[in-house]
Amino acid sequence: MNQQRATQAVRAGIESDQQYGAVTPPLYLSSNYTFEDLGSPRKYDYSRSGNPTRDVLAECLAELEGGVGAVVTSSGMSAVHLVTQLLEPGDLVIVPHDCYGGTYRLFTSLAKKGGCRVKFVDQGDAKAFQATLQEKPRILWIETPSNPLLRIVDVEQLCQQAGDDVIKVVDNTFLSPIQQKPLELGADLVIHSTTKYINGHSDVVGGAVIAKAPELHEQVAWWANCIGITASPFDSFITTRGIRTLGIRIKKHEENAHAIAEFLDNHPLVNNVYYPGLEHHPGHLVARKQQQGFGAMLSFTTRFNQDTLAKFIRELKLFSLAESLGGVESLICHPATMTHAAMDEAAQLEAGITSQLLRVSVGIEEVDDLLADLTQAFERIQLDIDKHQKEVSNG
Incomplete structure (x- = not known):
């Protein structure tokens, strides 16, 4: 286990309070914030768009995964749904044949509506995987270890094979940033159901999308605000508390x-x-x-x-x-x-x-x-x- 990452988790949000120096970061429940003057908004204006408590969690997750930024969402599936906003009708997504059932349901439903094309492929089958890459996918979706059979694929190898024109997304939910850092292995985006190990106490539902590059982070952050799937301040507060252990x-x-x-x-x-x-x-x-x-x-x-x-x-x-x-x-x-x-x-x-x-x-x-x-x-x-x-x- 990486001790530096474990320490980063423990220190999540500690001493971030600039007003009173509180050890635990404050919980900002306010849904909106005043403007300094007409035409002069502050850093935060409306909690769907931005919230200090949610930002503490986002900054911690980005640091743990080695990304430039994170978007904290209302559930793990909303994090998956957020990534699909990067698709245009007709775009192809390569998804593992043994992916999580909710992910399977979402991609098959989107494909039926014409929102994208999807191919479920055994990513451990080098020949089948390479053949699907010839169809020029927009997104490569990776789960490793897989759910529920704990199959392992080589993230670095798959990302290299996919190339720079493909958005490589890794669902890291079965592990944690302490155990696996997909962005260092070539992924462009990492998603988590923070409901799971990140929070760790079965009392909050949440998700996150962490990006390696600023441009991609800006896109997913824009879409998260647009479709309104950002997490609540209270859920973010509880998840930050969970991540410390x-x-x-x-x-x-x-x-x-x-x-x-x-x-x-x-x-x-x-x-x-x-x-x-x-x-x-x-x-x-x-x-x-x-x-x-x-x-x-x-x-x-x-x-x-x-x-x-x-x-x-x-x-x-x-x-x-x-x-x-x-x-x-x-x-x-x-x-x-x-x-x-x-x-x-x-x-x-x-x-x-x-x-x-x-x-x-x-x-x-x-x-x-x-x-x-x-x-x-x-x-x-x-x-x-x-x-x-x-x-x-x-x-």
Whole structure:
């Protein structure tokens, strides 16, 4: 983990109050601001256009990602939507075939309305990716690690292949600026659902778009104001508070995730574990090269049928069945019916999402407690399996 970035997160907004020297930056709830005189607006005039509290968060995110500026939005999907404002009708977007379900829904819906063209491509397939580049896309959309199968693609390589005429966008939500800095790897824009690790406490919905170049930052900032998707001051204040513990949270998240991944990888009732921190993961070496840490998201498939899978989830006491991710609490979800329900069955199968797949957002609880919870749930399922087999053998 990059210690300098962790310190930057801790210091987010500290001593930014120029009036009273408050350690914590003030919360400016005002929706509007007075003009000094007719024709003489101050720095802020209306909070949709600009707000001091939101700017503190934007400046921190830009610094963490190494960008020139950030736009803080009302949700992660509004950040995705904001980037689509850079498209003209007929422009092509290359999107990963295994992208987040909400991203899939947005791009397919825009394409149906004629707002753009979209091609979902396995970006790990060099031949397929290169063929799509020949169609001269306007935007290359990258997710790595991917949601929910934690596939890894080489960001630097893809950005180099795309060239300067393509806007390279990386969704960095599954990691954080402490673990991966896509702008240094060739991306033009980075997006986050700040709902996740940036805030980290499952109590604020938000997003952000961070730009590498001033011109691109000006464009997305203009559009954010135009379509009115900037975040509220209060949400920005809470997110800034959350980001101050990002470094220490990420450290604990990752320690727990690695231990759980190894436990699952050696469990007889588990078929496959998808976690880049495992050496046998296909993207392990690329992840080591471009990431500083392997994150705290993992997925796995079991040997259960659907009824047994549901019972396994019910037996868990410390893993809440819920969508979203990145909070201090551990969550488990069923992508096929939850986070990726917006994808039709064919698209799910193409992405490798099956009904046996479970996704885990590993929290910062005591790892021994989490492992004990998984152990007891598996043991209960094993007892049921043994009982059923005995009944079958006895006729």
